[in-house]
Amino acid sequence: MNKRDFIKNSIIAGAGVLGGANFLNANTQTINNLSYSTNDWETIRRGYDLSEDFINLENGYYCVQPTFILNAYQKHLNAVNQQGAYYMRTVQFQNKQKSALALSELAGCDKEELIITRNTTESLNLIISGFKWQANDEAVFAEQDYGAMQDMFKQVAKRYGIKNVVVSIPNQPKNDDEIVEIYRKAITPKTKLLMVCHVINITGQVLPVKKIVDMAHQLNVKVMVDGAHAFAHIPVNLKELGCDYYGTSLHKWLSCPLGAGFLFVRKELIDSVWPLFAENDSVSNTEIANLNHTGTIPVHTDLTILDAIKYYQSIGAKTKLDRLLTLRNYWVNKVKDLPKIIINSPLELERSCAIANVGVKGIKPSDLAKKLLEKYKIFTVAIETNTVNGVRVTPNIYSTFDELDIFVNALKTIAA
Numbered sequence: 001m002n003k004r005d006f007i008k009n010s011i012i013a014g015a016g017v018l019g020g021a022n023f024l025n026a027n028t029q030t031i032n033n034l035s036y037s038t039n040d041w042e043t044i045r046r047g048y049d050l051s052e053d054f055i056n057l058e059n060g061y062y063c064v065q066p067t068f069i070l071n072a073y074q075k076h077l078n079a080v081n082q083q084g085a086y087y088m089r090t091v092q093f094q095n096k097q098k099s100a101l102a103l104s105e106l107a108g109c110d111k112e113e114l115i116i117t118r119n120t121t122e123s124l125n126l127i128i129s130g131f132k133w134q135a136n137d138e139a140v141f142a143e144q145d146y147g148a149m150q151d152m153f154k155q156v157a158k159r160y161g162i163k164n165v166v167v168s169i170p171n172q173p174k175n176d177d178e179i180v181e182i183y184r185k186a187i188t189p190k191t192k193l194l195m196v197c198h199v200i201n202i203t204g205q206v207l208p209v210k211k212i213v214d215m216a217h218q219l220n221v222k223v224m225v226d227g228a229h230a231f232a233h234i235p236v237n238l239k240e241l242g243c244d245y246y247g248t249s250l251h252k253w254l255s256c257p258l259g260a261g262f263l264f265v266r267k268e269l270i271d272s273v274w275p276l277f278a279e280n281d282s283v284s285n286t287e288i289a290n291l292n293h294t295g296t297i298p299v300h301t302d303l304t305i306l307d308a309i310k311y312y313q314s315i316g317a318k319t320k321l322d323r324l325l326t327l328r329n330y331w332v333n334k335v336k337d338l339p340k341i342i343i344n345s346p347l348e349l350e351r352s353c354a355i356a357n358v359g360v361k362g363i364k365p366s367d368l369a370k371k372l373l374e375k376y377k378i379f380t381v382a383i384e385t386n387t388v389n390g391v392r393v394t395p396n397i398y399s400t401f402d403e404l405d406i407f408v409n410a411l412k413t414i415a416a
Helices: 003-011 020-027 041-046 066-085 085-090 090-105 120-130 147-160 176-186 208-216 267-272 299-315 317-335 366-374 401-414
Strands: 113-116 138-142 163-167 189-199 224-226 246-248 263-267 341-343 356-360 383-384 389-393
Touching: 020 138, 066 085, 066 090, 066 299, 085 090, 090 113, 090 263, 090 299, 113 120, 120 147, 120 189, 120 224, 120 263, 120 341, 138 147, 147 163, 163 176, 176 189, 176 208, 176 356, 189 208, 208 224, 263 267, 317 401, 356 366, 356 401, 366 383, 366 389, 366 401
Parallel strands: 138 163, 138 189, 189 224, 224 246
Antiparallel strands: 113 263, 246 263, 341 356, 356 389, 383 389
């Protein structure tokens, strides 16, 4: 009997001390334990265990978990470890489905269209590698897209003989139409899949995804969206976006533990993707579960997704975004007109998020990042590409204006 059959047939599945909601309630801090006002940012900051060795302005890679989520994660880890195989053979999948359901509700899609993965790279590479390519098919993406996905497109080009068409997105476009037109011009009758970032990771530019999706669909092209930096950051409603595939990482703006992400696939397209790992015959190729055979994974991470959602909702999506935009605009407005300062991100509010990129004329990004860390104890990340040369700066909700003033003064000194 395999593990799935055991779970279906077990008389204790969904029952006992680890059964379903009982387990989650017993091992999850309730939202009532968040004793702060959403406008009390100093109190929120105290809810994080932050390093005192540096100012962290690189939250784009991984958002530090607040202690509310971290404590819940540790409780789940302890509980699963205590129960061992009993938990894994009874309610493991049932509880994972509850986390997936909560994510689908937050993302605005049907529960039958979303699976939990480890990260964006796994989600989108599953689509790229599992797409039913034919020789001479074409794929379109931008040189600003994340490298891991570009590498997968290069691999399928070698494997299946497809052609990759690479466009470039300006750092400060005139309007949405300019961006849509860039993608439209790259599409030919052979184009089968277009990849687009919801938020460009190196600059923080928010792209007009729905307009791009509508244009591509009119030309019979499927659209896959890289939402790594968008989910739980800017508004995301998958039904409204209308895209065919969407992947994101939950360790970023939802502040989940490392190793959590999700993949959305439109219901009618599920059977058009070859799974990475084969599922048994009890699962139809039209079910999203067919794409989600993973083997044994850290299940306590899946459980913590529910706690992360609670924390996010306790602050509120709009309140969080307003805070992030306020922090971003605070430092950008103080340096954007200074001599030698180069802002590599759009200034318009509708194209902005927490992430922005800044450079100093005459200084390599790697040298700038090194100087900021060694002299001013400010951690950023250097970005050196054909189109962007600067450091990516990403505050989080716990960041303070005093910290940003230190960063601004450091830039002024370095630029002078």
